[in-house]
Amino acid sequence: MMKSQAAITEYLVLVIMIVLIAFIAVVLLFGFELLNTGTEQAKSRERRALFTLESFAASTALNGPQYQKGSFFEDARLTAATCGDLENLFGSGWWAEVRVLKDKAYCDSLPVWRRSKCQQDMRREENIVCTKQNYPSCGIWRFCAREEKMIYTSVPVNVYRKINNTVDLGILTVGIPSGG
Amino acid sequence: MEGQTSMIAIAIAIVMLIFIAIFLLSSSLGSQTSQTLKAEYRNLYAHNALLSVLRTETECGTMSDVMKAAYFGGGKCDSRKFLDSRMPGFMQDMLNATGHTDFDWFIEASPQNFEGVSLSLGNPAVKDAKEKWDARTLINWEGYQLEAKLYLMTKV
Numbered sequence: 001m002m003k004s005q006a007a008i009t010e011y012l013v014l015v016i017m018i019v020l021i022a023f024i025a026v027v028l029l030f031g032f033e034l035l036n037t038g039t040e041q042a043k044s045r046e047r048r049a050l051f052t053l054e055s056f057a058a059s060t061a062l063n064g065p066q067y068q069k070g071s072f073f074e075d076a077r078l079t080a081a082t083c084g085d086l087e088n089l090f091g092s093g094w095w096a097e098v099r100v101l102k103d104k105a106y107c108d109s110l111p112v113w114r115r116s117k118c119q120q121d122m123r124r125e126e127n128i129v130c131t132k133q134n135y136p137s138c139g140i141w142r143f144c145a146r147e148e149k150m151i152y153t154s155v156p157v158n159v160y161r162k163i164n165n166t167v168d169l170g171i172l173t174v175g176i177p178s179g180g
Numbered sequence: 181m182e183g184q185t186s187m188i189a190i191a192i193a194i195v196m197l198i199f200i201a202i203f204l205l206s207s208s209l210g211s212q213t214s215q216t217l218k219a220e221y222r223n224l225y226a227h228n229a230l231l232s233v234l235r236t237e238t239e240c241g242t243m244s245d246v247m248k249a250a251y252f253g254g255g256k257c258d259s260r261k262f263l264d265s266r267m268p269g270f271m272q273d274m275l276n277a278t279g280h281t282d283f284d285w286f287i288e289a290s291p292q293n294f295e296g297v298s299l300s301l302g303n304p305a306v307k308d309a310k311e312k313w314d315a316r317t318l319i320n321w322e323g324y325q326l327e328a329k330l331y332l333m334t335k336v
Contacts, residue, residue: 010184021191021195024195025195032203043217050217071231101273153221155224156225156228156233158235167242168237
């Protein structure tokens, strides 16, 4: 009698253990898959942001023909380009901005009476979005629609001002929807 | 029977260990991919930062010309003074505009095919930092070559 009770208990313990194994396996597998999907999505977004940034910087459509190394945008090309044109090159689902960064310390080298106007002009030009109408008195080029939640990546570039024949420092920023 | 129970207990332990190992391995692989992407971005950033700064025009010529003049002489301005006074603000504006206010920098121009001392700008501690990344390019002047290097690191 005692022996059969012990055998039943052993079986019960065995069954519980097997169920436990199955349960743990299912929980771990689901948890693992869930975590993996989230991480993969985040990595894929990062990869895409970097790829778009690199493609933009190297694009022959925006870079002057004489600058093979890339990241040397010509202002006339930036002004002429549209979101549609660039979507044909880089696909859709991104936002980009090229912003001229004026060297404001230059104004400090001018006579005192000219400094204030110089700084004002630089600030104004830096904050005007370029269109075909106001070119070249502007310093920002934006392409495609900006979404509320995006991840942004920026790199320094140059902007060649064709009319003045000068080279300014610029910042290229690319945004990719963060999907959250 | 007791033997079977022990076997099952061991099996549970093995299954658990296998799952934990897979989980840890995949997490470490995932973090390696992220590190690779981060390194790729930092490399692109440093390269673009160095080239963009050197190609930018100032009232004394391009920064690259100013650097040449500071080393070999000549130029439109007092080049050494110009670099010392303007480069820090110039670099800081660029780092701020790209959202990297936490970066520190150091630029060094050293002779390649002739003897001479190096010209340096920025925080020299960046060059000796353990966690840093860099970009380099050559500046040519009448057969002489200067290697310009930009070192970046995250401020501690």
